Amino acid sequence: MSNTETMLASILTAPHEISLERVPVPEPGPGQVLIRVTAVGVCGSDTHFYETGAIGDIIVQGPLALGHETAGVIAVVGEGVDSARIGTRVAVEPQTPCRRCEFCKTGRYHLCKQIRFYGAWPVDGSFSEYVLVDDDFAHEVPADMTDEQAALVEPVSVALHAARRAGIAAGDRVLITGAGPIGILCAQLARVFGATEIVISDPIAHRREFALAHGVDRALDPTVEDLSEYAQRFDVYLDASGNARAIIPAFEAIRRGGTAVLVGMGGNMLEVPIALIQHREITLTGTFRYVNTWPVAISLIATGQVIAHDLVTGRYGLDGVEEALMKAKTDPVAIKTMVIPSLTAAE
Incomplete structure (x- = not known):
């Protein structure tokens, strides 16, 4: 100064x-x-x-x-x-x-x-x-x-809170839409929580490549690939895009009893497939920032569990x-x- x-x-x-x-x-x-x-x-x-x-x-x-x-x-x-x-x-x-x-x-x-x-x-x-x-x-x-x-530590806290809200457990299969900073961190936190398969979708090639270098098993280009091969496969779905065009198709990929967590900022209103959510008993929720995350997030970064x-x-x-x-x-x-x-x- x-x-x-x-x-x-x-x-x-x-x-x-x-x-x-x-x-x-x-x-x-x-x-x-x-x-x-x-x-x-x-x-x-x-x-x-x-x-x-x-x-x-x-x-x-x-x-x-x-x-x-x-x-x-x-x-x-x-x-x-x-x-x-x-x-x-x-x-x-x-x-x-x-x-x-x-x-x-x-x-x-x-x-x-x-x-x-x-x-x-x-x-x-x-x-x-x-x-x-x-x-x-x-x-x-x-x-x-x-x-x-x-x-x-702040964006890591966003991802940590999302992983907690989703209840990610050992052996879970996780789908993420949006490979920006929060999507990448969500993928890393999913792995920390025990996920054994992580698929991410993003239209930007560089972000897909970055995701693959940071623990993601497969990165899809939604402009040329859809989720049809993943019907009812994922235990957890995390949206880090806020984009309705990414969110709505993802519901078909959520298994019965699965969980969907909306993390990304989108519009004030979103039309979701209510019948599908009801019939499969999918839990749909959102996140509001974070709570009680800082000490854990600091430790995850300090120990190299999150890059x-x-x-x-x-x-x-x-x-x-x-x-x-x-x-x-x-x-x-x-x-x-x-x-x-x-x-x-x-x-």
């Missing part, structure tokens, strides 16, 4: 408009820590906010810093936080629940009606040099974990956030883009 009282932040001011601004450094309150941001992954939800200014019923109503896949170093601690935490490298769990409602009290704090999520109006995210975090949601990472790996760092295909400073947000749509070989504040050009 060139000025100890201000910091650089990339601010969404309107759809398709990002402004690099100098803003005040926030001060941690009781139970909070100030994180110096070292790496932030670009998520599809960030891109959606950038393009449309909204996701579902979350509408951006003013200037907002996006970004929530965050790694950093604790720089300042608030009242009640052990000062020994200063200098600790952390992976940030980017949500603040009320901690008092029935969902929080029963360990399902991600469903808290009052939850505040980073980079979703009205809470600023971490496309900035510093960000505030609740002390207990700043999870220490091992010394040999890189900043980018620490930032990727996350290979996903990173581009890096930008805070002055390149607009390009970073669109990289997955403009570059056919892009998988995951990182924003690294230290790469920001000097003012």
